[in-house]
Amino acid sequence: MNGRVFVIGLGLIGGSLALCIKKQHKEVTIKGFDINREQARLAKMLGVIDEAAENIPEGAKDADLIIISAPVNDTKSIIQALSNLPLKPEVIVTDTGSTKVTIVNTASILRKQGITFIGGHPMAGSHKSGVSAAKEILFENAFYLLTPDDNVEAVKVERLKEWLKGTNAKFLTIAPSNHDYLTGIVSHFPHIIAASIVRQTEKLSESEHLIPRLAAGGFRDITRIASSSPKMWKDILLHNREVLIELLSQWQDEMNGVKDLLETGNGEEILDYFSQAKRFRDGLPQKEKGAIPSFYDLYVDVPDYPGVVSEVTGYLAQEKISITNIRILETREDIIGVLVISFQTEEDRERAEKCILSYTSFSTSYGS
Ligand SMILES: NC(=O)c1ccc[n+]([C@@H]2O[C@H](COP(=O)([O-])OP(=O)(O)OC[C@H]3O[C@@H](n4cnc5c(N)ncnc54)[C@H](O)[C@@H]3O)[C@@H](O)[C@H]2O)c1
Ligand SMILES: O=C(O)C(=O)C[C@]1(C(=O)O)C=C[C@@H](O)C=C1
Numbered sequence: 001m002n003g004r005v006f007v008i009g010l011g012l013i014g015g016s017l018a019l020c021i022k023k024q025h026k027e028v029t030i031k032g033f034d035i036n037r038e039q040a041r042l043a044k045m046l047g048v049i050d051e052a053a054e055n056i057p058e059g060a061k062d063a064d065l066i067i068i069s070a071p072v073n074d075t076k077s078i079i080q081a082l083s084n085l086p087l088k089p090e091v092i093v094t095d096t097g098s099t100k101v102t103i104v105n106t107a108s109i110l111r112k113q114g115i116t117f118i119g120g121h122p123m124a125g126s127h128k129s130g131v132s133a134a135k136e137i138l139f140e141n142a143f144y145l146l147t148p149d150d151n152v153e154a155v156k157v158e159r160l161k162e163w164l165k166g167t168n169a170k171f172l173t174i175a176p177s178n179h180d181y182l183t184g185i186v187s188h189f190p191h192i193i194a195a196s197i198v199r200q201t202e203k204l205s206e207s208e209h210l211i212p213r214l215a216a217g218g219f220r221d222i223t224r225i226a227s228s229s230p231k232m233w234k235d236i237l238l239h240n241r242e243v244l245i246e247l248l249s250q251w252q253d254e255m256n257g258v259k260d261l262l263e264t265g266n267g268e269e270i271l272d273y274f275s276q277a278k279r280f281r282d283g284l285p286q287k288e289k290g291a292i293p294s295f296y297d298l299y300v301d302v303p304d305y306p307g308v309v310s311e312v313t314g315y316l317a318q319e320k321i322s323i324t325n326i327r328i329l330e331t332r333e334d335i336i337g338v339l340v341i342s343f344q345t346e347e348d349r350e351r352a353e354k355c356i357l358s359y360t361s362f363s364t365s366y367g368s
Contacts, residue, residue, distance in 0.1 A: 001025045001162060003064035008056060008078055010034040010043040012126060013096045014069030015134025017167070018048050023136050024166030031059045034131075035070075043131045057085050065092050065163050072097040073235040076106045079117070083109040092160050094120045098183060098232075099239035100147045100176035111149075116156050119147035119176060121183070122169060127227040136166070137344060144169035145183075147176045184243035188236055192244065193251070194226040195233075217329045296349040299365045300339040300356060312339060315359045321352050 005021055007014045010032045018030050032049035033056055034040040040052040053059030060066055060082060068075050075097045082093060093110060097103050100119045107117035124142035126133060144167060148157050161171050174182075201219070205211035237244060261269050302308045309328070316323060325342035343349040353364050 002027045004028065004062055005030045005065045005067065005163070006053065006059040006063035007032045007049065007067045007069060008034075008059070009068060009070035009074070010039045010049065010131050011069065012129050012131070012133045012138075013122065014067060015043055015046075015048045015131035016136065016138040017067055017069065017096065017122070017164070018043070019134055019136035020139065020166035020168075021163060022166075025163070031063070033059045035074075039131050046131065046134075048131055048134055056081055060085050060087055060091075062088065063091055064088065065160070066094070068093070068095040068097075071229075071232045071235040072099050072103060072239050075103055079103070079106050079110060083113055083115075087113075087115055089114060091115060092156055092163075093117045094160060096120055096122060097239075098187065098236045100145075100179040102239045104147055104149065104176045111151065116152055118152055118157060118160050119179075120160070120164075121145040121147075121179065122167065123183075123187075124169070127225050129229040129232070137168075139167035139169040140344070142167075142169045144171050145179055146171055146173050147179055148173065180240050181243050184240050184247060188240055188244055189247045189251070191225050191228065191233055192237070192248070194223045198223050198226040296343040296346050297366065298341045298343065298349050298352055298356075300341065301337070301363045302339050303362075309339060312341075312356060312360070312362075315355055316341075316352055319351065319355045321348055321355065323348075323352075 002025070005018070005028055007018050007030065010018070011034075014032070014034075018032065021028060022030060029051065030049045031051045031053045032040060032043050033053040034043065040049075043049045044052045056078065066082065066087075068078050070078060075095050079093075079095075087093075093107070093115060094117070095103055097119075098121060100121065104117075104119045107119070110117045122139045122142060122144045124139050126138070144164065146157065146160070157173070164171075197219075201211060201215065258273070261273060300312060302312065309326070313323070313326065322344065323341050324344050325340075327340050329338040329340060341352065343352060349366070356362060356364060
């Protein structure tokens with residue numbers, strides 16, 4: 001496709017989308033604006049955008065596609081600002097916000113001006129923020145939820161998908177209220193739980209200083225998302241209050257149930273509780289990024305000698321196998337236990353395992 005794209009909010013998601021669009025549609029010009037000038041400067045310097053706009057009116061006036069990728073409450077104000085500007089009549093305006101009902105309702109102001117708005121939400125991300133974390137592979141195999149209202153012509157939805165083709169995401173059309181209900185369950189609510197576990201641990205560690213040092217693999221796995229942008233999550237919670245209040249009531253019942261199990265001390269029931277959870281968790285799709293991003297983890301048992309990590313990554317580099325993440329599970333203090341290396345694809349993980357087994361006598365296994 002050819003034309004001009006304007007991205008408002010040059011953070012993790014706006015930056016990643018700009019990279020995807022440029023990869024797929026080499027002829028387009030991508031302009032960007034961020035209220036934080038440093039982010040805009042960085043976006044230009046990293047080649048994420050072609051030009052930085054001075055302000056929203058300047059970037060919006062000749063755009064064929066406008067992507068708003070700011071926290072959801074700011075998205076609301078940006079939509080209001082756009083509704084007062086002269087835009088190209090054929091422009092498509094979309095957003096990336098994690099909530100949809102309030103945003104789509106606000107966008108009726110654009111529709112009244114004859115401007116097409118299609119709500120969007122790529123269901124992949126990270127706890128990192130800012131353009132420096134942007135990646136063109138972020139949305140690969142993820143669901144990309146779209147919430148066009150009934151008045152949007154199908155051809156416009158197809159055009160938006162064409163613009164976003166380089167994400168390699170799977171588009172799914174859904175009603176805004178259903179969107180907020182479902183993402184409340186699989187995304188927003190888990191973020192509250194992760195933050196609450198961290199808060200409780202922090203309070204307890206005030207009187208027991210060993211706690212942070214002992215907070216190991218399980219704690220880190222379940223609380224990674226508590227490192228996400230507080231501003232972004234404040235906005236999401238305020239936009240999805242009703243759904244989240246209901247989920248919190250259900251959670252309180254769930255926790256009371258677990259407390260009862262502990263009080264009665266019934267081993268069979270406790271076993272059943274964990275077995276059911278394991279069955280559902282193990283049955284979630286592995287090969288696609290669904291509600292949870294799928295990582296292709298390889299666990300490598302490594303002995304404790306200096307340089308062992310760089311030795312393993314060196315073998316992978318020799319075979320040109322890219323890794324997306326690496327971490328060490330410390331099973332005992334000062335003793336390296338397991339190296340967990342994440343890959344983008346199953347094929348990379350298989351190649352990596354073969355490579356490590358051919359160079360070393362370390363044992364390997366797959367995480368689930
Ligand atoms: N982080 C994720 O995992 C994720 C995934 C999918 C969707 N989202 C949604 O996408 C949106 C962006 O999230 P992100 O992770 O890229 O956040 P981010 O913090 O990395 O980037 C947001 C950017 O928007 C800018 N901004 C804020 N107000 C602005 C305004 N009025 N005008 C212009 N720029 C403004 C900020 O300065 C920042 O650079 C949010 O609505 C979020 O809910 C996030
Ligand atoms: O992987 C993460 O760090 C995320 O939190 C990504 C995540 C999610 O909850 O799955 C967060 C918010 C988005 O709206 C979509 C994706």
